[in-house]
Amino acid sequence: MTQLPHFQLYIDGAFTEGHAGQVMASQNPATGADWATFACAAPQDVARAVAAARRVLDDPAWRDMTQTQRGKLLYRLGDLIAEHAAELGQLETTDSGKLLAETASQTGYVGDYYRYYAGLADKIEGAVLPIDKPDMHVFTRREPIGVVVAVVPWNAQMFLTATKLGPALAAGCSVVLKASEIAPAPMLAFARLIEQAGFPPGVVSIITGDAENCAIPLTRHADVDRIAFTGGPDTARHVVRNSAENFAVTTLELGGKSPILVFEDADLDSAANGLIAGNFGASGQSCVAGSRGLIHRPVIEALIARISQNCADIIVGDPLDPATHLGPLCTRAQVDLIVATLAKAKAQGAKIRFGGEPLERAGNYMAPTLVHCENHDVETLHVELFGPVMSLVPFDTEEEAIALANSTVFGLGSGVFTQNLARAHRVSARLKAGICWVNTYRAISPIAPFGGTNHSGYGREAGMDAINDYTRTKTTWINTSDQPMTNPFVMR
Known part of the structure; x- marks a missing residue:
């Protein structure tokens, strides 16, 4: 009997089976037959991925990397995606049933999203504030928001990953990407390109699995700072409830009836x-x-x-x-x-x-x-x-x-x-x-924001402003006076 292709999880820079040994089969929608298997994450795997993402934020290999250096890694990732577009498209088509003509061309175009954010990586700027106190120098800087959970569906996974991963990495965040348990093969294969691009271990982990063992423990994990979710409204309601456990900043892209x-x-x-x-x-x-x-x-x-x-x-x-x-x-x-x-x-x-x-x-x-x-x-x-x-x-x-x-x-x-x-x-x-x-329809670009209102969600992906959604503003006050502070009981 011919052995089916098997795809592993990618956690902290290593390919691995799930802790519980759970394996699921993926069907080829064009034939109805199983064509591959993939490892499923258990709560222990979720914990490992988030712990790695938290650790790497304080690792000099990522923390002290200049924004220009991060941009170069993203540019390399964009090039690798373009080089492997046909291979990733073939996987996505076999796994999801989408036309190869679209999956291959869309994957190739997705490289432009990473190059776009590569160019923006060293354009993340703060400001000197014209403060109303003459003895104070006050400025702001944008810092990475922290650990990001990106949840993507199967139907446009390379595109929807790029709109999250690109700005998150450009901002200096770390990311745990949760691929859909329906047709996850291209995302698990994409992990090899993350590795080849040169991102330090732990900056990006890619996992998949069911709701109880993977999605729920991931979106409610205490060390998660931001959740970027694309999917259906019913699942989104659970994600929002889960985020109450960690107060993660959450954005939702939920589709609709346009x-x-x-x-x-x-x-x-x-x-x-x-x-x-x-x-x-x-x-x-x-x-x-x-x-x-x-x-x-x-x-x-x-x-x-x-x-x-x-x-x-x-x-x-x-x-x-x-x-x-x-x-x-x-x-x-x-x-x-x-x-x-x-x-x-x-x-x-x-x-x-x-x-x-x-x-x-x-x-x-x-x-x-x-x-x-x-x-x-x-x-x-x-x-x-x-x-x-x-x-x-x-x-x-x-x-x-x-x-x-x-x-x-x-x-x-x-x-x-x-x-x-x-x-x-x-x-x-x-x-x-x-x-x-x-007078046109269904056009996309890394330059154009993408997102909805009402039950189609909130927040925007792609475009210049999206990168700021993966940062927090820090305000620094410096007293430039030689005089000591007076009256500590009155706010200045």
Whole structure:
């Protein structure tokens, strides 16, 4: 019997099995068969990883490294990621089912995130304050916030890791990265690049495991100073409760049900492509999926016709095949949720205009699906399905479109398609979302902040300001007077 590839935890600069010896199997979503195994962390492993992260903050090898030197390590890491993008992409595709065309290219681009923060590492500055006391010299400096726990899901793990690890390391923090127990192989393999880049042992540890033995003891650990979490709202509530034990600064990126508004003056071919990118890109397994298409009534049928034709041309198949447009979903549970939700939507009067059924083949395949909803109360417009399901609902006025777009508990992404520049500014300003794309969709950059509002979380990742979120400000007062202090009972 052929032995499956096995992936170990990476703790304090060494690859290791979990303390309890627990091993889980990972399924290939394209075949439904086990393809690899990986070690799972026990509470003792969590304690070791956090202890190493705490120790290294006082280790001269990391503590006394100049910011410029840290930037060089990050730059080297970015180069290594680019060099190994094809290998990491192959692992991610096999483990999660995402298209190789996307995983390899996205991983290669992720190198730019590390290079971006490499360049910012020695731009972390304090200030001399124009204090109102002439005998005082007062200045601030930004210091590393400390031990960071970064929790990333399986669906865009190299990207979501970069938005956390890049600024944290540039700021001088140490990081314990918790990879999803669903499809963690690329993250555990990524650990070798951390080692090759030259980061001292303990600066980054990468672990995975279940909630009880790994995630809960990690996010409530007393020595954790900051938690950067990406995932679902239900899990996030547990993370926030756990952070009450350590008062860790916490940021959350939680996905949502992003609206894409298409007005009658839009380029309909461009709008169709934007809706397809927002719903079928990554097989719909994206936190910014534009799964609520709000369409100006005069053009909805024309747009449905274009999208239906495009759906007919979509090639569903092996995600390793360059010709494939749509691969499998990561888990069977996602397929089951979609089937159940579509049944409810049809009972509510929605019409399936394309697809609507799982494909009869090995693996977790769902046909690209287009749902026409005559009102905004349909189930598919409110449940985050994480699959290739596009729901379109008509609107009659700009005000109605904005009201429908904002009638959600989420607020991560949004899109607007219009050729009217005034309308583009007017509508984008009123959408309650952290991101708005106009006449495009699902674009990212290390320069652009990423994050949401309401149940889509709080805090921002990427961009220049993100690096400050991994620091604390220290204020230093220096008395420049030769005179002794007077009256110790009165505050100056």
